[in-house]
Amino acid sequence: MQQPIPSGYSARTTANHIVKDADLTGKIIIVTGGSAGLGLESARTLAAAGAKVVVPARNVNKASQALTGLSNVELYPEEMDLSKRETVEAFGRWFQSRYDKLDILINSAGIMAIPLSRDERGNEMQISANYLGHYHLIHHLLPQLKKANGARVVTLSSRAHWYSAFNFEDPNFNHSSYDKWIAYGQAKTAAALLSVAVDELFKEDNIRAFTVHPGSIVTGLSDALSEEELTAFGAIKANGERGYEQYDNERKTISEGAATIVWCAVSPxxxxxxxxxCENCDIAPLHTDDGMTVGVKAWAIDKAIALRLWEETPRLFN
Structure with missing residues (x-):
């Protein structure tokens, strides 16, 4: 399954280019994290192509400022924090009361490489925000996804999934020492496995799911990183600003990073x-040796592991 099409696009393709001939009128789309970074660029691009885009946010006031002036975008008026399950449930009820279908769900919100912290239920925060919140959101939105008769679920992962497979024995770091990068890698592996499970379980309902590695983009996601860490990643410019001096297949602008998200959401x-x-607006190859600089690890697309995680999530997490 992990065979490039090839699509004809590249790392330099922008989100606007993906939708330049698209008419998304009548499509209903949710973008978590849709008020900043890659999520905001995805929401803006899809709304400009005619879709109705609904954005839930953790900080409603900040999101309102970011979305000001955008047509076809509706901001959910209450807090939705993916690490607070009751707010996810409340958003699900609100959406179901207003919309009879959901064509596209884009799970873009997330956090990266933070010091050890836990949500209100005791779950490690990176797995809570990057995986658990979206797992429960999908459960609440399944009726609307099924009614779309051709829905897509797009979930952001990361090259960081290379750092760790999913640890069924201690996913919350209750018994092992915490490493913020291992925790982030595990969370992004879980996000990829979520796509595999959703696709396998609900493709008969005409719901297809995709995982995106958007590339390395300097956004607010990197706020928890020190100047030293960003320098090691080459993400500090000569003038001291955060960002890249040059771009390549991995390092991208925000519009280039959003391109694969939008491609997975709408491309025929x-x-x-x-x-x-997927990465670079194409299906990624399987990462089979250490010399490869692209691709997905087998542990992040294993169907048996994905279905096991889907079934055991209520037992593994509080």
């Missing part, structure tokens, strides 16, 4: 596909 090139990990 992916009709008949699902459960795949």
């Amino acid at each position: 090139q992916l009709d008949g596909h699902g459960g795949v990990y």
Whole structure:
């Protein structure tokens, strides 16, 4: 399944280019994290192509400022914090009361490489925000996804999934020492496995799911990183600003990073596909040796592991 199409696009393709000939009128889309960074660029691009885009946010006032002036975008008026399950449930009820279908769900919100902290239920915060919140959100939105008769679920992962497979024995770091990068890697592996499970379980309902590695983009996601860490990643410019001096297949602008998200959300090139990990606006190859600089690890697309995680999540987490 992990075979490039090839799509004809590249790392330099922008989100605007993906939708330049698209008419998304009548499509209903949710973008978590849709008020900043890659989520905001995705929401703006899809709304400009005619879709109705609904954005839930953790900070409603900040999100309102970011979304000011955008047509076809509706901000959920209450807090939705993916690490607070009751707010996810409340958003699900609100959406179901207003919309009879959901064509596209983009799970873009997340956190990265933070010091050890836990949500209100005791779950490690990175797995809570990056995986658990979206797992429960999908459960609450399944009726609307099924009614779309051709829905897509797009979940952001990261190259960081290379750092760790999913640890079924101690996913919350209750018994092992905490490493923020291992925790982030595990969370992004879980996000990829979520796509595999959703696609396998609900493709008969005409729901297909995709995982995206957007590339390395300097956004607010990196706020928890020190100047030293960013320098090691080459993400500090000569003038001291955060960002890249040059771009390549991995280092991208925000619009280039959002391109693969938008491609997975709307491209007809992916009709008949699902459960795949994508990067650079194409299906990524399987990462099979240490010399490869692209691709997805087998542990992040294993169907048996994905279905096990889907079933055991209520037992593994509080």
